[in-house]
Amino acid sequence: xxxxxxxxxxxxxxxxxxxxxxxxxxxxxxxxxxxxxxxxxxxxxxxxxxxxxxxxxxxxxxxxxxxxxxxxxxxxxxxxxxxxxxxxxxxxxxxxxxxxxxxxxxxxxxxxxxxxxxxxxxxxxxxxxxxxxxxxxxxxxxxxxxxxxxxxxxxxxxxxxxxxxxxxxxxxxxxxxxxxxxxxxxxxxx
Ligand code: URA
Numbered sequence: 192x193x194x195x196x197x198x199x200x201x202x203x204x205x206x207x208x209x210x211x212x213x214x215x216x217x218x219x220x221x222x223x224x225x226x227x228x229x230x231x232x233x234x235x236x237x238x239x240x241x242x243x244x245x246x247x248x249x250x251x252x253x254x255x256x257x258x259x260x261x262x263x264x265x266x267x268x269x270x271x272x273x274x275x276x277x278x279x280x281x282x283x284x285x286x287x288x289x290x291x292x293x294x295x296x297x298x299x300x301x302x303x304x305x306x307x308x309x310x311x312x313x314x315x316x317x318x319x320x321x322x323x324x325x326x327x328x329x330x331x332x333x334x335x336x337x338x339x340x341x342x343x344x345x346x347x348x349x350x351x352x353x354x355x356x357x358x359x360x361x362x363x364x365x366x367x368x369x370x371x372x373x374x375x376x377x378x379x380x381x
Pocket of ligand 1: 245
């Protein structure tokens with residue numbers, strides 16, 4: 192199975208109720224040999240309409256942070272979400288929706304084999320790093336599990352609501368660049 196085959200399977204998923212209200216499944220975007228994966232919460236309205244992650248206002252902000260440290264979707268990273276379908280009215284994805292969707296993310300990890308995973312916001316951090324993870328207090332900290340480095344930063348939508356946190360977030364991205372230099376082999380040479 193490769194990433195395109197996984198995508199094809201995911202696009203027809205009916206494992207939770209979100210399939211009834213979605214316009215498109217948002218599988219994720221990026222390169223199959225990415226060493227760095229960014230994981231958000233779930234699609235919003237624009238993502239649902241276009242079938243691509245982080246294409247709305249928060250996505251534009253995310254792209255600015257990424258470009259600042261030499262990362263580009265479709266060049267040297269993969270961007271995905273905890274749930275692949277939009278929760279109505281952008282509510283938090285329910286525990287059963289996250290559980291139903293998790294096998295897709297696990298397969299994405301297994302195929303891509305990232306060296307670094309960056310959780311964007313609370314929902315991703317609590318699902319992937321620790322259930323009681325506090326993004327406010329613990330963003331920018333790193334933990335290693337099974338040879339993979341994990342960190343979390345503030346969700347770009349939170350930064351749009353609270354721009355005073357932008358310098359803190361920028362520091363997280365600078366640390367991500369440093370970690371890439373330490374543990375990645377081809378992220379900055381493609
Ligand atoms: N917010 C997310 O968490 N993910 C997206 O894809 C878009 C907005």
